[in-house]
Amino acid sequence: MPETATAPARQAPAPGWQEEVYRRAGEVPDISAFPTVDALLADFHALAAEHPGLVRPRRVGTSRLGEPLEAFTIGEAGADGPAHLVVGGVHPNEPIGACTALHLARLLCDDEGLRRRLGATWHVVPCVDPDGARLNEGWFAGPFDRGHYARHFYRPAPAEQVEWSFPLAYEKAYFDQTTSETFALMRLIDDVRPELMVTLHNGEMGGVYYYLSREVPGLVPALHALPGHLGLRLARGEPEDPLAPLWADAVFGMADVRSHYDHRESLGLDPVGMVQGTSSADYASRHGTTSLVAELPYWSHPAADDTSESGRTYADVLREKADALGASGRELADLLAEAEPLLDQDTPFLRASRAFVPMFASLAEQERARSGAPDASRPARVAEVFDAEDLVRCFRLRYGGMLVRALGAPVAAGTAPALLRRLHARAVALYERWQEEAARLEGTELLPIARLVGVQVGSTLAAALALQAEQSAAGTDRPPSPEGSPS
Numbered sequence: 001m002p003e004t005a006t007a008p009a010r011q012a013p014a015p016g017w018q019e020e021v022y023r024r025a026g027e028v029p030d031i032s033a034f035p036t037v038d039a040l041l042a043d044f045h046a047l048a049a050e051h052p053g054l055v056r057p058r059r060v061g062t063s064r065l066g067e068p069l070e071a072f073t074i075g076e077a078g079a080d081g082p083a084h085l086v087v088g089g090v091h092p093n094e095p096i097g098a099c100t101a102l103h104l105a106r107l108l109c110d111d112e113g114l115r116r117r118l119g120a121t122w123h124v125v126p127c128v129d130p131d132g133a134r135l136n137e138g139w140f141a142g143p144f145d146r147g148h149y150a151r152h153f154y155r156p157a158p159a160e161q162v163e164w165s166f167p168l169a170y171e172k173a174y175f176d177q178t179t180s181e182t183f184a185l186m187r188l189i190d191d192v193r194p195e196l197m198v199t200l201h202n203g204e205m206g207g208v209y210y211y212l213s214r215e216v217p218g219l220v221p222a223l224h225a226l227p228g229h230l231g232l233r234l235a236r237g238e239p240e241d242p243l244a245p246l247w248a249d250a251v252f253g254m255a256d257v258r259s260h261y262d263h264r265e266s267l268g269l270d271p272v273g274m275v276q277g278t279s280s281a282d283y284a285s286r287h288g289t290t291s292l293v294a295e296l297p298y299w300s301h302p303a304a305d306d307t308s309e310s311g312r313t314y315a316d317v318l319r320e321k322a323d324a325l326g327a328s329g330r331e332l333a334d335l336l337a338e339a340e341p342l343l344d345q346d347t348p349f350l351r352a353s354r355a356f357v358p359m360f361a362s363l364a365e366q367e368r369a370r371s372g373a374p375d376a377s378r379p380a381r382v383a384e385v386f387d388a389e390d391l392v393r394c395f396r397l398r399y400g401g402m403l404v405r406a407l408g409a410p411v412a413a414g415t416a417p418a419l420l421r422r423l424h425a426r427a428v429a430l431y432e433r434w435q436e437e438a439a440r441l442e443g444t445e446l447l448p449i450a451r452l453v454g455v456q457v458g459s460t461l462a463a464a465l466a467l468q469a470e471q472s473a474a475g476t477d478r479p480p481s482p483e484g485s486p487s
């Protein structure tokens, strides 16, 4: 719709909307497992059958392996009001959002009062990468310990991830190898021009944190307070993206590939290697879309929000992290290099290994460069030490596990030459050592899925209500899209 000065002012949400958000976030029923792709879509279709006219499924694309990609539009047909877009499965190893998408869709269907007060049309994509999600289904039903999760973990190579494969042209970086899933999401974004887009990500270990594309009035304090209402810790250690602006403890500005490019260049490192495509939030910004990501861990640890001093300098912590990543990366890189001539089948695990194994070395290089910065001589907080050490555990468990699966495929198929079989056995032995080391970490706490879903549901409602309040106060429709958005 074109921008008009005569657009009716939006009705403001009732004062104290934050309290409603906290209450609804706490009302998610217990969840014992993450749904498979088929179960999730069956639940959405059942919801559409229960609410004909209110829930309207449509196909928006096709996955690389031929699965239909579906969106479910929820709201009275022909209603005015903004469009909100909610996307699950943007990273297929992050299924909390599948439960969130379903809970939110049910809530919007069952609570007509809430739906009408929000005054929006909701477009929900339950799972935008079904091919990737299926490769994680081995851990979706538990047991929910980190070892089991890691053994059945799959994360696509960055260029194959929906989230980070939107087109980019910046300095010497150029990316247009957009996947069919990303292309479907691009078309959907351009079609509905969302006021709010929530991509449902999650982390793995530690505390809760968020990315928000701009500071909507009233939203940052609500996001900051929400996890505490559910008994969850905020992440107060090492940020996942050290370059993202910090708006409140654990509430960050959106990660931006261009700042990463500039940062690596300023450190004298190759800026192109670590930068591929850009994010969905960056792409949607051409429509003036506000984007929100709520990152939840499966496991928490008391150190995650411990801001006391550790007795070590931040520089030492970064150097130790760089050493550990460098050493582990070399072990995996040697295995992969020896196996390469014997691997004749291209699999998602092999493509992911080829992308992630070199990332140990490039991240080590980057952390070593950061450790030399003048401000790194400050004392490190306990939470920062924990996060730095845990990233090493995370990398070993995730990417070691994927290399084991990559080398194991021809072994399981009975086509592995003897040398490849020996390399696979060597990878398994290394991985078992890493699994045992990680299992020795004490004090981890498995978080109830319902509370994690509660944060995503609550933060999505908070963002919708804060935008409604902002637009109502401004007395106009949404601000115009910025001119000359990048493509």
Ligand SMILES: [Zn+2]
Binding pocket: 090, 091, 094, 201, 202
């Ligand atoms: Zn993610």
